[in-house]
Amino acid sequence: MRWRTGASALTPKHLAAVFAASFVASLLLLRPAATLYHPTTSAKYSPPDAPTDNDQIHSSIIVPAYHERDNLAPLVKSVFAAVRDPAGTEIIIVDDNSRDGTVEEIQRLKRDEGHNVELLVRTDEKGLSSAVLRGFERARGQKMIVMDADLQHPPEAVQPLFDALSPETPLALGTRYGEGVSMSANWPLHRRIISWGARVLARPLTSASDPMTGFFGLTRDQLHRSKPINPSGFKIALELLLKSPHPAHLPEVPYSFGIRTSGSSKLSSKIMLKYVGQLVSLYVWAWGVFFHLLVAAGATVAVQVGEKAWRLRKRALTRGQEYPLGGYHSDAGVPPLSPKAKGRSVAGSRGLTSKSAGANGGGLADWVGNVVGGGSNQVLERKRFL
């Protein structure tokens, strides 16, 4: 019998069944995102009435923000101080009804300080990716950049990113992994590990050095060329990278990643799970049936490995019971002594002759005594060959 010889109980037939079942399960469960955003037709918010000086705005910066009031004034001021043409640039804050004074803060920056900043407060939608998409709808510039509100993306890198955009290079990424830049030394280790893991999982889909970045730019035409986008999730750049066909040369603008000084991170375990979901739908979208075949192959290997681990564990347990001092026998689950041999041993002293067991009281001490005294040679031989 297979379990007696220690060989796998899984036949090729079983493995084929596991493969087929996993393939079907993958087809049924792992699907592309159900609700998609169509860049040319989905516009939900009509853009504001075009002012007469509309053509003055050539560059828009979209900032998704949730409970970021304290970061907004420093952000707006330093961005306008850093761009070449503040009059031709606008900032659009897309806030998900934070009710933390964001509205008043933006009004103040606009009215009292004269900054070209717009606020879109959403009450019927939430989420980072969809906020960015709504910001794109509202933007007036031909060039658009997305950046976080929390000043982790340096305002000085905004102009280089705008400069990297052109009709020939309509998509550009900020990267934290370029030459001469670094992560803030205070960025916690667990966040580095999460970021590294997220990048590794996406690596087969793109060769971009930082597809997880939240700092990137694209032209309006490029957005309109994009295939339907998944509006739920945290990683809109990855989505656009895959779905908006762009020239092979992808400009990457290195930037040093700072740490938040105010407000709190929105990256929760729920968001991480959502990222995995987004990644799965991207794999299905990009690889189709090949992805399901890979999942099925992975599941089959996992079942094989699991079965082998279970068998080894079972064998180790059996061995522990039969050989107090360890030792080798390849017959997992097979008692080392035949019933006949058992008859010659006493209770509690497997592998001992009744004579020696009787003399020494049984157990491990008996076994050791007999081995030393050479009284159980025959039994030891049997162990080795059974």
Ligand SMILES: Nc1nc2c(ncn2[C@@H]2O[C@H](COP(=O)(O)OP(=O)(O)OP(=O)(O)O)[C@@H](O)[C@H]2O)c(=O)[nH]1
């Ligand atoms: N409108 C909107 N903005 C969001 C939402 N979630 C996050 N944001 C904004 O998106 C940007 C990035 O979010 P963060 O919480 O800073 O995420 P992170 O940079 O990956 O995490 P930290 O390094 O801890 O800051 C910030 O400006 C947030 O305010 C959301 O649900 N809606």
Ligand SMILES: [Mg+2]
């Ligand atoms: Mg942040």
